[in-house]
Amino acid sequence: MLYTVLPLEEVLEGIEQEPGPTVQLTLGGITVEAEPLGNFQARVVRVLSTDPRHFLEPHCQPGFLIHGQIV
Amino acid sequence: MFEQPEAEQLPEREAPGLQTIKELGQTVTPGGPLAEEMPFHCLTIIGQIEGHLVLPPRNKTTKYEHVIPQLVAIEQNPKIKGLLVVLNTVGGDIEAGLAIAEMLKTMTTPVVSLVLGGGHSIGAPIAVAADHSLISETATMTIHPIRLSGLVIGVPQTYEYLDKMQERVIRFIVQHSRIPEETLREMMFRTGELVRDVGTVLVGSEAVRAGLIDEVGGVGTALNRLSQLVAQREGGMH
Numbered sequence: 001m002l003y004t005v006l007p008l009e010e011v012l013e014g015i016e017q018e019p020g021p022t023v024q025l026t027l028g029g030i031t032v033e034a035e036p037l038g039n040f041q042a043r044v045v046r047v048l049s050t051d052p053r054h055f056l057e058p059h060c061q062p063g064f065l066i067h068g069q070i071v
Numbered sequence: 072m073f074e075q076p077e078a079e080q081l082p083e084r085e086a087p088g089l090q091t092i093k094e095l096g097q098t099v100t101p102g103g104p105l106a107e108e109m110p111f112h113c114l115t116i117i118g119q120i121e122g123h124l125v126l127p128p129r130n131k132t133t134k135y136e137h138v139i140p141q142l143v144a145i146e147q148n149p150k151i152k153g154l155l156v157v158l159n160t161v162g163g164d165i166e167a168g169l170a171i172a173e174m175l176k177t178m179t180t181p182v183v184s185l186v187l188g189g190g191h192s193i194g195a196p197i198a199v200a201a202d203h204s205l206i207s208e209t210a211t212m213t214i215h216p217i218r219l220s221g222l223v224i225g226v227p228q229t230y231e232y233l234d235k236m237q238e239r240v241i242r243f244i245v246q247h248s249r250i251p252e253e254t255l256r257e258m259m260f261r262t263g264e265l266v267r268d269v270g271t272v273l274v275g276s277e278a279v280r281a282g283l284i285d286e287v288g289g290v291g292t293a294l295n296r297l298s299q300l301v302a303q304r305e306g307g308m309h
Contacts, residue, residue: 001166001236002119002163002164002165003162003164003165003168003192005162005189005213005215006119008218011119012126012127014128014129015127017127019125046134049140052147055143056144061137062137
């Protein structure tokens with residue numbers, strides 16, 4: 001349930017578009033869920049860890065672009 | 072298309088830096104500003120607070136499932152002495168917003184909040200959850216009722232549910248700020264101030280006069296207050 005000053009049609013514009021498939025990757029020992037973008041790039045969606053320190057790591061923030069081969 | 076340079080063409084001294092880029096997408100400079108521990112951390116609550124529903128990519132969002140473990144990490148780290156929460160939010164998911172507010176409220180690490188730009192809707196409980204709250208002179212806070220959104224079956228129970236959600240927000244704000252309940256309710260349902268809606272817009276000092284926020288100020292004042300809270304806490308511990 002949303003409680004916002006923005007009109008709902010503005011917030012939910014484009015909601016019909018399904019998000020892309022995600023993969024699990026390990027970044028420096030931290031498991032993250034990431035969305036492959038092609039061109040050897042992926043974007044971090046969320047951190048999968050119970051260690052709270054992992055959530056403060058700069059390279060694990062949601063939206064961070066990972067470069068490199070995804071195997 | 073860019074030409075990818077062949078690995079063997081690169082001078083050897085650049086190799087370690089490039090490895091970092093390949094692995095993480097960024098260069099980490101040891102001994103740089105990040106290597107020094109900062110005593111205060113800063114959490115920015117921006118855009119929409121995203122909760123149970125993944126919002127379309129056009130929205131800037133604060134993801135609560137990421138913020139909550141960060142707060143746990145801050146609470147557990149003795150080197151982090153205080154937390155500054157900077158708010159510039161248009162609102163968002165009620166339960167995610169209240170979850171962040173409850174986390175901030177129950178932390179033993181001193182927390183100061185600063186409303187910059189806007190702290191609307193569910194931003195209000197988050198702002199008041201801090202040990203001390205500030206608002207910048209030009210920042211605004213919109214107090215308005217919760218509206219129906221999403222798939223709602225129009226039965227009387229729906230309105231009771233909506234009412235309960237509304238009560239949760241009101242109770243939290245009243246318990247954690249100086250605003251009297253009657254004033255908050257009157258502001259929430261006031262007509263004539265917002266063009267298409269009921270509610271009230273509070274600008275800077277108006278939020279302080281209403282008792283919602285403790286003080287008008289900026290980042291300097293906020294960090295001073297945080298230092299004072301840390302000193303008080305450390306003084307009390309000895």
